[in-house]
Amino acid sequence: MSESRPPNSSSDDPPPPPPKDPLAILDPDPERAEAAYRELRTQLVRFLEWQKCQDPEDAAQEALARGLKRIAQGADTSASGARSYFFGIAKNLVKEGWKARKEELLDPADLERHPSSARHVEQVEAGIALSECLARLRDGERKLLVRYFTEDRIDLCRELGVTAGGLRVMVHRIRRKIETLRKNGPAGGQRPASIV
DSSP states (O other), X not given: OOOOOOTTOOTTOOOOOOOSSGGGGTOXXXXXXXXXXXXXXXXXXXXXXXXXXXXXXXXXXXXXXXXXXXXXXXXXXXXXXXXXXXXXHHHHHHHHTOOBOOOOOOOHHHHHHSOOHHHHHHHHHHHXXXXXXXXXXXXXXXXXXXXXXXXXXXXXXXXXXXXXXXXXXXXXXHHXXXXXXXXXXXXXXXXXXXXX
């Protein structure tokens, strides 16, 4: 049984020469090819994030490097298209063992140990604003709020002679009052950062 070959083709024909610029497979115009490359990289990173790849940025870069190297060596991408070719490489990287990203919860202690300067400034400003608002509350409101968040709420309900729902309503009203104080700002009229 003989193979079907395109006319004017023989088994001795060399493969087509690799492109001088591998990005030309994305677009013949160099500027558009560069933009297409950046978009493809972003899509690969997103795809690898969805696959829970340990380091999607590195895996995307590896997929692009392998694909461009193979294209420079003459790999044919015409059957599925260049984008599909790169996504196939990315899929294979996941199968090869690019470790799945572990779902990790953020530890608030880590954030406190290494605060960013902007977050630290915001926390300080919010703390100052909260202190100012708490100082403007009545003494009983301030003590109730502190006790609500630091003591056993069942014992607090018994002591005050209210239900758990009644206690929540009392605390909710105090928090609304704090928010109103925050919106109105301190005595100087300057509006503090969000505190509640």
